[in-house]
Amino acid sequence: MITNILKTALLIFAFSMSASAGFSQAEADKLIGVWEPSHGKAKVKVEKIGSKYYGKIVWLKEPNKPETNEPKTDQNNPDEKMRSTPLRGYRILKDFNYTGENEWSEGTIYDPENGNTYSCTIKMKDDNTIEIRGFIGVSALGRTDIWKRLQTPKK
Amino acid sequence: MKPTKLLLLAFLVLPTFVFSQEDSTIVEEEEDYSIYDNLDFVDGSAKRFANAKIKGISPAKLITLGYDYQMGYDMTAGMYGIHPEETATINATHGVRVEANIPVISKNNLVVQLGARVWDINYDYKDASSLTHPLHSTLANHNLRSIGLNSTIFKPLSEKAFILIQLAADMNGDFAIPEFQKLKYNRYSGAALWGKRPSDNKQWAIGVSRTYRAGELNYIPVILYNWTSMNNTWGTEILFPARAHVRYTVNPRNMLFAGFELEGNSYRVGNQSPIIRDSLDSIINELEIRRGELRFRFVYERQLIGFFWISAQAGYRVNYSYNVDNVPNGTDFYRGFFGDQPLSMQNTLTNPLYFNVSINLVSP
Numbered sequence: 161m162i163t164n165i166l167k168t169a170l171l172i173f174a175f176s177m178s179a180s181a182g183f184s185q186a187e188a189d190k191l192i193g194v195w196e197p198s199h200g201k202a203k204v205k206v207e208k209i210g211s212k213y214y215g216k217i218v219w220l221k222e223p224n225k226p227e228t229n230e231p232k233t234d235q236n237n238p239d240e241k242m243r244s245t246p247l248r249g250y251r252i253l254k255d256f257n258y259t260g261e262n263e264w265s266e267g268t269i270y271d272p273e274n275g276n277t278y279s280c281t282i283k284m285k286d287d288n289t290i291e292i293r294g295f296i297g298v299s300a301l302g303r304t305d306i307w308k309r310l311q312t313p314k315k
Numbered sequence: 316m317k318p319t320k321l322l323l324l325a326f327l328v329l330p331t332f333v334f335s336q337e338d339s340t341i342v343e344e345e346e347d348y349s350i351y352d353n354l355d356f357v358d359g360s361a362k363r364f365a366n367a368k369i370k371g372i373s374p375a376k377l378i379t380l381g382y383d384y385q386m387g388y389d390m391t392a393g394m395y396g397i398h399p400e401e402t403a404t405i406n407a408t409h410g411v412r413v414e415a416n417i418p419v420i421s422k423n424n425l426v427v428q429l430g431a432r433v434w435d436i437n438y439d440y441k442d443a444s445s446l447t448h449p450l451h452s453t454l455a456n457h458n459l460r461s462i463g464l465n466s467t468i469f470k471p472l473s474e475k476a477f478i479l480i481q482l483a484a485d486m487n488g489d490f491a492i493p494e495f496q497k498l499k500y501n502r503y504s505g506a507a508l509w510g511k512r513p514s515d516n517k518q519w520a521i522g523v524s525r526t527y528r529a530g531e532l533n534y535i536p537v538i539l540y541n542w543t544s545m546n547n548t549w550g551t552e553i554l555f556p557a558r559a560h561v562r563y564t565v566n567p568r569n570m571l572f573a574g575f576e577l578e579g580n581s582y583r584v585g586n587q588s589p590i591i592r593d594s595l596d597s598i599i600n601e602l603e604i605r606r607g608e609l610r611f612r613f614v615y616e617r618q619l620i621g622f623f624w625i626s627a628q629a630g631y632r633v634n635y636s637y638n639v640d641n642v643p644n645g646t647d648f649y650r651g652f653f654g655d656q657p658l659s660m661q662n663t664l665t666n667p668l669y670f671n672v673s674i675n676l677v678s679p
Contacts, residue, residue, distance in 0.1 A: 194354060198423040200363055201515075203351050219351040226545050236567045248348055271679070273370060274567040276622070278679050288358045291422075294679045296622045301377055303421040303679045308361040313350035 188258030190284060194218065195307040197292075203310060206253065213264055215253030217272075223248060236275035247272055256282060269294045278302070364423045364471035365512040371543035371550055373562065373570055373616060374624065374677035379414040381673025383434075385632055387441075392450040393638075393661040396593030401448035403440055410435035410458065412671075416467070418678070426469040434461040449590045450604075450639065450660060457489035459582050459604070479508040479520055479539070485527075488583035500583045500645040502527050506537055516543045527580045528557055530605030530636035532649050560614065568618035579607030579636070581647070600641040602659055607635040610669065619674070628671040634664035 191213050194205045203219035225232055232247045256267035262284040269280035269292065278294035279302075285291055288309040295302025368375075385408040394400050416430035436459040440446065443455040463485035471477045482505040490496040504527055510520020520539040525532070535556065543550040543562075550562040552572070560574030582604045584590060592598040612630025619625050639660035642648070650656050 194351060196361065198363060199366060218348055296679060300417065303418065306423045309357045310354040311357055313354060
């Protein structure tokens with residue numbers, strides 16, 4: 161009898177934990193999708209790997225180098241080995257955790273135009289608009305860009 | 316195994332599998348990227364704004380700690396009251412320069428930057444004790460200093476057009492710290508430009524400025540022209556007449572510049588020991604040195620580590636103005652190119668080589 165009560169309690173606990181996790185998960189997963197930075201030169205697909213969020217470049221307005229007409233690579237990366245890596249498919253947003261109140265933090269953003277990686281926070285202003293702030297050390301030393309959500313592609 | 320145990324096991328073990336996936340910068344899986352070609356915005360539109368920067372431009376400096384050094388030259392102080400013209404040799408003119416420019420608002424549709432600077436200029440005279448002219452004795456005993464606040468506002472009007480506003484307030488003089496000098500002697504400058512950014516590689520703007528860069532107050536047109544070649548190797552960074560440089564980019568963390576900067580301001584002298592006009596009537600004038608100099612130079616900038624960059628300049632300093640005006644009560648006047656207000660002192664300087672080195676924290 162006592163064993164059955166314990167089992168039921170455990171099940172209820174497990175169910176309630178997963179339900180509450182599911183609720184915050186849905187909120188956290190709002191970041192998943194395809195986004196366009198304000199400059200309109202790229203599209204970035206945000207996906208979830210494990211418990212963290214990552215964003216990779218899936219489209220470039222100018223996918224090829226003008227001088228060679230070959231696909232653009234990460235030619236400004238300080239790591240020489242990475243310079244031949246194609247930009248399309250490159251993960252520029254990394255390691256974001258959902259920290260509540262429509263904010264994802266503890267991540268980094270990579271700028272392929274200068275090869276720098278910045279600390280970064282993402283704040284969702286509405287379901288289709290996010291503010292991406294890259295900064296050095298403290299948030300005050302940074303720059304904010306507004307990204308807009310694109311429709312989900314048809315596979 | 317009983318269903319309850321299975322459920323519990325699944326509940327405990329599943330997260331371990333989920334969290335154990337690893338990240339990598341390079342995405343390995345093949346993906347059909349053509350599906351992203353024609354995607355509309357979910358909410359119908361996105362307003363685009365001209366970016367404040369162009370591709371390949373040198374990084375903006377957030378915090379600068381620098382040292383400026385001019386080699387030896389001669390300064391001839393013009394006749395002043397009973398004091399005849401006197402030429403003195405200056406071994407070196409040097410000083411520390413600290414600046415900060417922090418973006419307080421940095422968004423797509425508005426960038427507002429606030430800045431501050433502290434400059435110190437020490438005149439190291441040869442045979443200082445033998446000098447009799449009050450300008451020489453003042454400079455030999457008291458550094459010229461600048462403490463300033465400034466703001467830069469970049470407001471995009473559309474995807475291609477923007478306005479740029481710069482404002483600055485400077486306290487310049489031979490004041491001691493912390494005595495300073497009265498705020499009525501502050502010098503205010505500013506510029507307003509309207510421009511276009513036709514592509515990622517080019518931006519230009521035209522406008523007007525109120526400036527002390529040539530020493531005395533001037534109202535002059537300004538032209539901004541920033542450009543980067545398609546292969547990112549060459550470029551220009553021009554805000555004429557304040558500065559103009561050609562840029563050669565070795566890589567985004569390593570750049571060489573050639574060009575010039577017009578540097579100067581109006582410095583109140585006599586704060587610590589008032590300069591009298593002559594010894595007979597003891598008229599104390601309120602004098603300001605109209606210091607303006609052209610610095611033709613090469614600049615090398617490179618990343619040291621992370622966001623810390625070093626900037627090294629070497630060049631030739633050409634004196635444009637070092638004349639002195641009487642500015643009673645700090646109420647400045649506009650002489651312009653055609654004004655005939657008399658100068659209190661007409662001074663001449665020979666031109667030395669100069670060097671400047673700074674460590675900078677650069678902006679994203």
